[in-house]
Amino acid sequence: MARLVDDGVLTERDALGLIHTEDLTRALTPAGRAPNLPVLCHGQGVAPGVADGVAVFSADAAVAARQGGADPVLILPVTKPQDLPGLLAAAAVVTEQGGSTSHAAVVTRGLGRVCVTALRDARVDLDEPCLRPDGGEPVRPGDRVTVDGSVGTVYRGGLPTARTTRTGGAGTEPVAPAVRAILAAADRHAGLAVRVNADSPADAEAGRRAGATGIGLCRIEHMLLGERQSLLAKVLTGTGSAETSEALDRLRDVLRDDFVAMLRAMDGLPVAIRLLDPPRHEFLPDLARLEIAAAEARVGGGVGPDPVTLATARRLQETNPMLGVRGIRLGVLNPRLLEAQLTALVEATGLVRRDGGDPQPELLVPMVTVPAELDLVRDRLAEAYEQFGGTKAETMPIGAMIETPRAALVAGDLARRADFLSIGSNDLTALGWGLCRDDAERELIPRYRDLGLIDESPADHWDDHGVGELVRQAVTAAYRVRPDIGVGICGEHALDPAAVRLLVELGADYVSCSPARLPVARLTTGQVTVAMKRGMEGQ
Incomplete structure (x- = not known):
């Protein structure tokens, strides 16, 4: 197709209109299917590709299997931050609960692992342990299984040859000059910039290589997984002891070092770093x-x-942790934790600048519900600059996440205090619909679809009439107060053409997605913008 453009047979706009995102995904994902294997169960494919391996039922077992030379398939009811070592070791991940925006889905897409969630016809039993398909023999530790994350199917048995085809992960890059040419054309026509969701220096470097124009979301909680998870657990559950203070100091140091590396990797480009946003219960001991x-x-x-x-x-203990102590609320209840994050970012920015770099950090405040929360963060940030030897006049852009319905409704007031707004479509959708994103897609959403009550899952497809209306109202109100305010979206809906169309119409600035999805995001933003221009030209 690129040759047809070069020869003048097609215009760039014509060529972009003929490419399907599914074609691009296939071009970037090595071909692989699960041939003639018995089906174990069905779920939702949330990270494409095909992988096989031995079934394991804990993160520790996945790590041990990998160290022993095997490809583990990690099977759990649901994944949590402390399971990251197992996700890193796994060839594929299967969870009984969840959906396209669950912890397992988000992390595996970023890592380039194959993943199926929201099992409809099987249950995970950790007491045995085993995977129990409806009406079939259970899968036990060591049994071989194959996972197709493109269609959402788990098979009994392994592939006939050693063959694992993942999504490409953080290092995904176009596989041919033709693909590079198409993506470059999409960039030239796009009405929105494309940033990357990056939680590590490696993600940042890979995102820049893959065409990202900055980082739209860096999740601090994802920087504190694995061995670092214990630091955050000690801080969140601590009682002001010397051990808690030591954990805070160590947390600040590891964040500062990673911030330095990420700012250097994205030198001259914006880096939006979000304050901690884990539900606190994920780091608490199991009370039961x-x-x-x-x-x-x-x-x-x-x-x-x-x-x-x-x-x-x-x-x-909280009755509903997802609606409890998380986001900026963690910082309000634990000022020393907020101070550690801000100090790490200010110190990192100063170190990069003193080395001749051009750091462009942006501070993103999650779970905002009242404008005064932004005032609190701005005051604490000014104090961090003073402690580092600066002045209160020094600052960096501060943004508010629009992920609660109330934040959307008071966006005009937020715009008086914020330098940019970031639409967190995952939580905004869950809270707008009153759905738990880890539970709804296993039973409730499929039943609603079967009965024709809804056409698509709101977690997968942009809800323009409901969530979209909240975003329209929020962005319009924000621009009315501050016409130059930055606006982006960093949730999983960032690649939905309907969401892209709305943001282009509103005059927003960027979309942000996981590293592996950057090529599709670049193509989608170009295609949607071209289609909109053609529609206006035809009027």
């Missing part, structure tokens, strides 16, 4: 298990759990 252990100790006279740990778990 602690209570059982305490009861058994009382009855049997054994050693029970640490009383301080049990008391802390009881004190911090």
